Amino acid sequence: xxxxxxxxxxxxxxxxxxxxxxxxxxxxxxxxxxxxxxxxxxxxxxxxxxxxxxxxxxxxxxxxxxxxxxxxxxxxxxxxxxxxxxxxxxxxxxxxxxxxxxxxxxxxxxxxxxxxxxxxxxxxxxxxxxxxxxxxxxxxxxxxxxxxxxxxxxxxxxxxxxxxxxxxxxxxxxxxxxxxxxxxxxxxxxxxxxxxxxxxxxxxxxxxxxxxxxxxxxxxxxxxxxxxxxxxxxxxxxxxxxxxxxxxxxxxxxxxxxxxxxxxxxxxxxxxxxxxxxxxxxxxxxxxxxxxxxxxxxxxxxxxxxxxxxxxxxxxxxxxxxxxxxxxxxxxxxxxxxxxxxxxxxxxxxxxxxxxxxxxxxxxxxxxxxxxxxxxxxxxxxxxxxxxxxxxxxxxxx
Numbered sequence: 001x002x003x004x005x006x007x008x009x010x011x012x013x014x015x016x017x018x019x020x021x022x023x024x025x026x027x028x029x030x031x032x033x034x035x036x037x038x039x040x041x042x043x044x045x046x047x048x049x050x051x052x053x054x055x056x057x058x059x060x061x062x063x064x065x066x067x068x069x070x071x072x073x074x075x076x077x078x079x080x081x082x083x084x085x086x087x088x089x090x091x092x093x094x095x096x097x098x099x100x101x102x103x104x105x106x107x108x109x110x111x112x113x114x115x116x117x118x119x120x121x122x123x124x125x126x127x128x129x130x131x132x133x134x135x136x137x138x139x140x141x142x143x144x145x146x147x148x149x150x151x152x153x154x155x156x157x158x159x160x161x162x163x164x165x166x167x168x169x170x171x172x173x174x175x176x177x178x179x180x181x182x183x184x185x186x187x188x189x190x191x192x193x194x195x196x197x198x199x200x201x202x203x204x205x206x207x208x209x210x211x212x213x214x215x216x217x218x219x220x221x222x223x224x225x226x227x228x229x230x231x232x233x234x235x236x237x238x239x240x241x242x243x244x245x246x247x248x249x250x251x252x253x254x255x256x257x258x259x260x261x262x263x264x265x266x267x268x269x270x271x272x273x274x275x276x277x278x279x280x281x282x283x284x285x286x287x288x289x290x291x292x293x294x295x296x297x298x299x300x301x302x303x304x305x306x307x308x309x310x311x312x313x314x315x316x317x318x319x320x321x322x323x324x325x326x327x328x329x330x331x332x333x334x335x336x337x338x339x340x341x342x343x344x345x346x347x348x349x350x351x352x353x354x355x356x357x358x359x360x361x362x363x364x365x366x367x368x369x370x371x372x373x374x375x376x377x378x379x380x381x382x383x384x385x386x387x388x389x390x391x392x393x394x395x396x397x398x
Contacts, residue, residue, distance in 0.1 A: 001032050001036055002018055002033060002036030003040075003250045003251060004018075004247055005017065005018025006018065006050040006247075007050045007052060007053040007246075007247050008053060020033075039254045039257075039258065040250070040254060042257060042258075042261075043253050043254045043258075044139075044257075045139070045245070045253055045254065047241070048139055048140070048241065048244075048250070049242070049243075049245070050244060050245060050246075050247060050250065051192050051193075051244040051245060051247070052192060052244075053192065053247065054191060054192045054195050059187060062185070062187050066201075066202065066211070067182075067205065067211045067212075067213060068210070068211070068212045068213070069179060069183040069213050070212065070214045070215060071179050071180065071183070071215045072215075073086075073090060073093055074089060076088070076089035077089040077217050079217075084220075084221075086217040087217070087220040087222055090216045090217055090222055091222075093214065094214075094216075097212060098170065098210075099126075100168070101167060101168035101169060101170045102123065102125050102158045102164050102168070102169045102170070103123070103124040103224070104121060104122070104123055104124075104151075104154045104155070104169065104170065104172065105124075105171075105172050105222075105224030105228040106121040106122075106133075106150040106153075106171060106172075106173045106228050107119070107120055107150060107173060107174060107175075107218075107229045107231070108144075108145070108146025108147035108148070108150045108232050109143075109146055109229070109232035109236045110141045110142060110143045110145075110236065113142060113143045114140065114141070114252070114256065115139065115140060115141065116139065116141070116236050116237075117137030117138050117140075117141025117142070117143075117145060117146035117236060118136055118137055118233065118234070118235030118236030118237070118238065119136075119137050119146050119147070119149040119153055119232055120132070120133065120150055120229070120230065120231025120232035120233070120234065120235050121133040121228055121231065122224055122227045122228050122231065123154060123158055123161070124224075125158075125161050125163075125167075126164075126167065127163065128162075128163075132227075132231055133150075133153050133157050133231070134235035134238065135150065135238075136236070136238040136239065136243045137149040137150070137235070137236075137240075137243065138240055138243040138244070138249070139241065139243070139245065140245050140252075140253040141245070142252075143175070144175060144177045144178050145193065145246070145249060146232065146236075147173060147177075148178050148181070148182075148193050148194065149193065150173075150228070151171060151173060151178065151197060152193065152197050152200060154171065155169070155171070155197070155201065155204065156200060159203065159204055159207075165208070166207055166209055168209060168210045168212070169204060169210070169211045170214060171212070171213050171214065172214045172215075172216045172222075172224060173214075173215065173228075174215065174216055174217060174218035179215055181194060182197060182198070186201075191248075193246070260277075263277040263278075269300060270298075270299075270300035270342075270343060271298060271299050273368045274298055274368050274369070274372065275298065275372065280298065283295065283374050284374070290378045290381070293377070293378065293381040294374055294381070297343045297346070297347060297371070297377055297381060300343055302343055302346070304388075305341050305343070305346070306330070306332065306334060306341050307326060307328075307330075307331030307332075307340040307341050310322065310328065310331045311323070311331070315330060315331075317330045326339070326340040326342065327340070328340075333345060333346075333350060334388055335387045335388055336350055336351050336352055338350075338351070346380065346381070346384050347370075347371055347377065347380050348366040348367070348368070348370075348371075349365065349366075350384065352384065352387040353380055353383050353384060353387075356379055356380055357380065360379055360380070361376065
């Protein structure tokens with residue numbers, strides 16, 4: 001809400017409300033402004049300008065066929081092929097494009113795909129020297145946004161080249177995501193950056209230029225693409241603070257920061273020993289029962305564990321109704337009786353599973369990182385329950 005309010009024009013009611021300073025009525029309650037500003041500040045985004053929201057999109061009947069998009073170079077350009085094969089496929093396509101044109105090679109770069117974006121472009125006019133463009137794309141920036149920023153800066157520079165009015169323009173970039181977004185048409189653009197790009201494309205075609213946007217494979221030795229990649233990395237090192245960021249990117253940056261902080265604050269315990277700071281992924285097993293066992297064993301709260309059931313009061317004995325002591329006899333492993341049947345004991349230590357561990361891990365004793373494999377946990381849980389069903393005798397209920 002804070003980002004949305006900041007993206008609206010001056011005088012908009014929501015922006016006025018968002019910028020207002022309202023006294024707190026309850027000392028224990030914070031308003032959405034305070035919560036939003038605190039989240040932005042924690043993520044290092046409080047002072048970053050917000051891009052103005054797109055208010056007027058082009059009508060759906062706007063002609064978008066004036067720009068040609070080429071996103072496919074055939075199977076030879078797939079990632080499964082060698083760099084030489086991909087480069088040969090790209091060069092074959094490039095030879096089919098008009099040679100007497102303003103050639104644009106653009107690329108974007110973002111640290112980790114989310115921060116410190118930069119756009120770089122190499123322009124080669126038909127009669128003249130090469131021109132290099134570097135532009136920062138924002139403190140918080142996706143790789144696709146960096147690509148679009150680079151393309152916009154390159155097209156604006158191409159439009160200003162002397163003697164190139166009405167000359168064909170060929171732009172080569174290695175981001176299919178950026179091209180697919182633009183290929184949706186002028187009226188489909190939901191972001192200010194996409195709308196600005198299409199407005200620039202339409203201005204160039206109105207001046208008589210034909211514009212072709214060509215996808216090329218990355219890192220396969222194409223000289224123009226390699227130079228654009230280097231320029232984008234240089235641009236990413238430029239000062240980023242004055243560059244506006246769109247609301248969606250800002251929101252995702254805050255969400256990433258909040259998630260990292262949440263994971264860093266996880267308490268020490270069995271789950272953190274196994275998974276570190278990673279959230280559990282969906283378990284794809286044959287049955288729901290197996291998936292439940294896997295998640296519970298990793299979390300340290302297994303409903304089939306005598307020690308866990310005794311800890312929550314579901315396995316009382318005459319000597320002890322309920323306790324958390326792992327040395328308590330009521331929580332002993334019913335198969336080996338050597339220790340409490342905690343998930344760590346069942347998965348890593350219990351002698352009854354020496355054979356299954358040896359087959360699955362190559363060792364009779366497991367390590368915590370082995371428990372990240374769903375198939376290993378499912379096999380060990382099934383093996384343990386098979387042993388338990390043959391040897392365990394549950395206490396009689398009165």
